[in-house]
Amino acid sequence: MNVDFTAEDIAFRDEVRAFLRERLPKALSEKVRTGKHLTKEDMVGWHAILESRRWLASHWPEEWGGPGWSVVQRYIFDVEIALAHAPRIVPFGVNMLGPVLLKYGSDEQKKRWLPRILDGSDWWCQGYSEPGAGSDLANLKTQALRDGDHYVVNGQKTWTTLGKYADMIFCLVRTDPSAKKQKGISFLLIDMKTPGIEVRPIVLLDGDAEVSEVFFTDVRVPVENLVGDENLGWTYAKYLLTYERTNIAGVGASMAALDQLKEIARSEQKDGKPLAEDPQFAARLARVEIELENMKTTSLRVLAAAAHGGAPGAESSMLKIRGTEIRQEISSLARRALGPYAQPFISQALDEGFTGEAIGADYAAPIASQYFNQRKLSIFGGSNEIQREIITKTILEL
Amino acid sequence: MDFNHSEDRRMLADTLRRFLAERYSLDTRHRISASERGYSPEIWGELAALGVPAALLGEPLGGFGGSGFDLMVVFEALGRALVVEPFLGLAMVGRLLADGAGRADLASGLLDGTQIAAVALYEPGARYDLTNVTTRAERSATGGWTLSGGKAVVPQLESATRIVVSARVDTGLALFIVPRDADGVSIKGYPLVDGGRGGELVLQAVQLPADTRIACGDDALGTIEAAVAAGIVALGAEAVGILDVIKDSTLDYLRTRVQFGVPIGKFQALQHRMATVAIEIEQARSAVINAAAALDDDRLARERAVSAAKVTLGRVGTLVAEESIQLHGGIGMTWELPLPHFAKRLIMIGHQLGDEDHHLERYVRLGRG
Numbered sequence: 001m002n003v004d005f006t007a008e009d010i011a012f013r014d015e016v017r018a019f020l021r022e023r024l025p026k027a028l029s030e031k032v033r034t035g036k037h038l039t040k041e042d043m044v045g046w047h048a049i050l051e052s053r054r055w056l057a058s059h060w061p062e063e064w065g066g067p068g069w070s071v072v073q074r075y076i077f078d079v080e081i082a083l084a085h086a087p088r089i090v091p092f093g094v095n096m097l098g099p100v101l102l103k104y105g106s107d108e109q110k111k112r113w114l115p116r117i118l119d120g121s122d123w124w125c126q127g128y129s130e131p132g133a134g135s136d137l138a139n140l141k142t143q144a145l146r147d148g149d150h151y152v153v154n155g156q157k158t159w160t161t162l163g164k165y166a167d168m169i170f171c172l173v174r175t176d177p178s179a180k181k182q183k184g185i186s187f188l189l190i191d192m193k194t195p196g197i198e199v200r201p202i203v204l205l206d207g208d209a210e211v212s213e214v215f216f217t218d219v220r221v222p223v224e225n226l227v228g229d230e231n232l233g234w235t236y237a238k239y240l241l242t243y244e245r246t247n248i249a250g251v252g253a254s255m256a257a258l259d260q261l262k263e264i265a266r267s268e269q270k271d272g273k274p275l276a277e278d279p280q281f282a283a284r285l286a287r288v289e290i291e292l293e294n295m296k297t298t299s300l301r302v303l304a305a306a307a308h309g310g311a312p313g314a315e316s317s318m319l320k321i322r323g324t325e326i327r328q329e330i331s332s333l334a335r336r337a338l339g340p341y342a343q344p345f346i347s348q349a350l351d352e353g354f355t356g357e358a359i360g361a362d363y364a365a366p367i368a369s370q371y372f373n374q375r376k377l378s379i380f381g382g383s384n385e386i387q388r389e390i391i392t393k394t395i396l397e398l
Numbered sequence: 399m400d401f402n403h404s405e406d407r408r409m410l411a412d413t414l415r416r417f418l419a420e421r422y423s424l425d426t427r428h429r430i431s432a433s434e435r436g437y438s439p440e441i442w443g444e445l446a447a448l449g450v451p452a453a454l455l456g457e458p459l460g461g462f463g464g465s466g467f468d469l470m471v472v473f474e475a476l477g478r479a480l481v482v483e484p485f486l487g488l489a490m491v492g493r494l495l496a497d498g499a500g501r502a503d504l505a506s507g508l509l510d511g512t513q514i515a516a517v518a519l520y521e522p523g524a525r526y527d528l529t530n531v532t533t534r535a536e537r538s539a540t541g542g543w544t545l546s547g548g549k550a551v552v553p554q555l556e557s558a559t560r561i562v563v564s565a566r567v568d569t570g571l572a573l574f575i576v577p578r579d580a581d582g583v584s585i586k587g588y589p590l591v592d593g594g595r596g597g598e599l600v601l602q603a604v605q606l607p608a609d610t611r612i613a614c615g616d617d618a619l620g621t622i623e624a625a626v627a628a629g630i631v632a633l634g635a636e637a638v639g640i641l642d643v644i645k646d647s648t649l650d651y652l653r654t655r656v657q658f659g660v661p662i663g664k665f666q667a668l669q670h671r672m673a674t675v676a677i678e679i680e681q682a683r684s685a686v687i688n689a690a691a692a693l694d695d696d697r698l699a700r701e702r703a704v705s706a707a708k709v710t711l712g713r714v715g716t717l718v719a720e721e722s723i724q725l726h727g728g729i730g731m732t733w734e735l736p737l738p739h740f741a742k743r744l745i746m747i748g749h750q751l752g753d754e755d756h757h758l759e760r761y762v763r764l765g766r767g
């Protein structure tokens with residue numbers, strides 16, 4: 001056994017670092033580092049920079065525009081871009097729809113949609129959840145009934161992340177109303193500009209509206225936008241979720257957040273000494289650092305074991321649970337670290353161009369709201385309870 | 399032994415709860431919280447007319463309450479309605495002025511709500527250390543005092559007409575009452591993440607008459623501790639009110655939200671989580687009862703009880719806030735739902751008057767005697 005990176009891996013890491021030094025705009029990484037809200041342009045712009053090097057879709061096959069990296073290289077890349085405070089790659093097109101089209105899409109669909117993901121023509125969003133179908137996703141009610149060479153879609157999706165920016169939505173819809181649950185579901189690609197679609201923002205507990213409700217009234221979708229076979233969408237949906245979960249685990253994000261937490265702990269003072277030297281705080285910090293060290297190896301082990309370098313199956317549930325627990329704990333410790341200064345919250349201070357004075361240390365502004373926002377990590381992508389169900393049934397066979 | 403509140407206190411709690419149920423809906427609360435003032439002078443006045451300040455102040459100050467259990471019934475009711483009005487300062491100032499015998503003049507206006515008190519003890523960079531005070535008070539030529547320095551994250555500071563400030567004098571610490579409108583007093587106010595407003599206080603050569611000093615030396619530290627103890631009982635009771643609301647609404651949700659054809663409360667994985675939450679809430683309630691009961695005990699007993707309460711509340715508050723959001727799923731993340739606002743306040747109570755780690759360390763130290 002050997003847990004070290006090879007010389008080639010190290011050379012690759014240096015190459016990624018050099019790229020980030022050169023091409024990641026300082027203003028952008030500064031925004032990410034200081035927890036400012038990113039605009040659509042920020043995210044699209046960063047995609048374009050990565051794509052200029054063919055590094056956007058790191059796990060796509062080369063023939064479709066991927067860089068042809070090994071599991072370890074992809075891991076190194078994810079970690080390095082997070083540590084450099086690059087914006088995270090918006091996952092819906094690249095990491096969710098991409099894998100599904102690559103595996104289940106027709107040649108025509110791949111040719112049509114994949115390049116548009118890479119060049120930024122389409123911003124995708126995910127239309128899975130509905131008011132009555134969260135954990136019980138297969139209970140979804142949005143209907144798509146065949147009418148000539150169109151489907152007519154009626155229903156509602158909810159919690160659609162960044163739906164406000166989206167050009168396209170991939171949806172799970174019911175194409176056979178008489179079939180039970182998982183049967184009768186199809187995977188449909190819908191243009192957000194089609195008449196009959198309405199997007200309403202949902203404000204979250206931190207005051208920000210990052211998710212939306214999407215309403216469909218007699219929305220006509222061409223049949224060629226059906227992915228795979230009619231009524232077999234559940235299979236594709238589950239396949240996508242393994243990618244989503246692996247992505248949410250966010251080892252790189254945790255490493256970057258831990259670095260920042262340590263910086264805060266060195267800067268905050270307690271009894272005339274840095275908080276980092278406070279035995280209680282140091283112990284809290286050490287515990288999560290140990291978890292993260294373990295998680296790095298767990299994550300590499302699971303990814304390496306996954307067939308064809310794709311996303312792991314049920315093991316993705318394990319990565320999702322522990323990865324999100326670690327991310328949440330780090331954000332919780334950052335909040336604790338601020339002491340009394342966790343309370344002040346000027347929401348405009350997170351917007352670009354805010355010129356007001358900071359309250360407390362300059363890193364304080366986003367910390368508490370980030371902590372509250374990060375509660376989502378254990379809810380979305382299938383809640384951590386549902387992941388435990390999957391582990392119990394699929395891996396442990398209990 | 400009797401774990402029921404007295405008749406008088408129960409009546410007060412009922413009146414207060416009825417008033418808040420009628421006049422302080424969560425929408426109203428959000429509106430008040432987001433307003434420029436961050437509190438409602440109208441509601442404040444009405445609550446004063448109901449006798450709430452009198453319940454928080456002892457007899458020497460013209461009130462009829464001020465004990466730990468008085469604070470408890472009032473703040474539990476305030477917590478249930480997530481009230482942002484400036485009551486914490488009042489609960490603490492009761493203890494600060496109580497020792498200044500014959501200083502009922504300083505309490506005038508507090509009873510009828512025309513004066514609002516803020517208590518400003520913590521300094522930027524001092525975290526939760528009450529003795530880490532760099533604000534200075536010098537004797538002035540006229541026999542009065544000149545104060546210079548600053549205080550951190552004072553709740554509802556902008557609303558205050560009188561600010562009690564700790565400052566360093568030659569002989570140690572002292573406490574002063576600073577009128578909001580004195581020359582050299584400036585306030586930088588801001589919204590708080592859990593609602594309401596707070597502020598940074600800056601004092602630049604503020605000239606005060608001699609009689610604004612209400613305590614000094616060892617007395618001052620003792621008085622400060624007593625005031626913080628009262629504040630912790632108040633915050634603890636507020637937290638208990640919040641915990642009960644969170645428990646009820648989460649149970650309600652577990653019973654009504656259907657997934658996989660059954661109410662989610664039927665899933666054993668969630669049942670056990672909720673059972674733990676229920677146990678922890680009772681432990682928190684007991685911790686607050688212990689602290690309230692000890693508020694008029696000798697220093698060591700009192701301080702150990704309030705630190706114990708704050709440790710318990712810190713841990714339980716975080717657990718219950720996080721679990722309740724998780725058990726709600728996506729809806730628990732939304733602004734529209736009351737729950738996350740209660741959860742946010744619960745978490746932030748953990749950041750006021752010393753956090754869990756601060757009080758655990760303190761509890762250990764007090765135990766060594």
Ligand SMILES: Cc1cc2nc3c(=O)[nH]c(=O)nc-3n(C[C@H](O)[C@H](O)[C@H](O)COP(=O)(O)OP(=O)(O)OC[C@H]3O[C@@H](n4cnc5c(N)ncnc54)[C@H](O)[C@@H]3O)c2cc1C
Nearest residue numbers: 126128129134135159161376380381383385724725727728
């Ligand atoms: C910020 C955010 C962004 C999101 N983005 C998207 C998006 O872009 N696209 C999209 O389609 N969806 C999105 N979601 C939705 C997300 O996937 C769902 O919220 C999630 O699947 C949970 O569903 P629910 O909210 O209906 O909760 P529910 O399913 O009602 O769950 C409530 C609670 O019950 C528990 N529970 C349910 N069933 C069981 C069981 N069998 N055993 C044990 N416990 C159980 C859950 O774990 C949870 O704790 C997002 C959600 C959030 C909060």
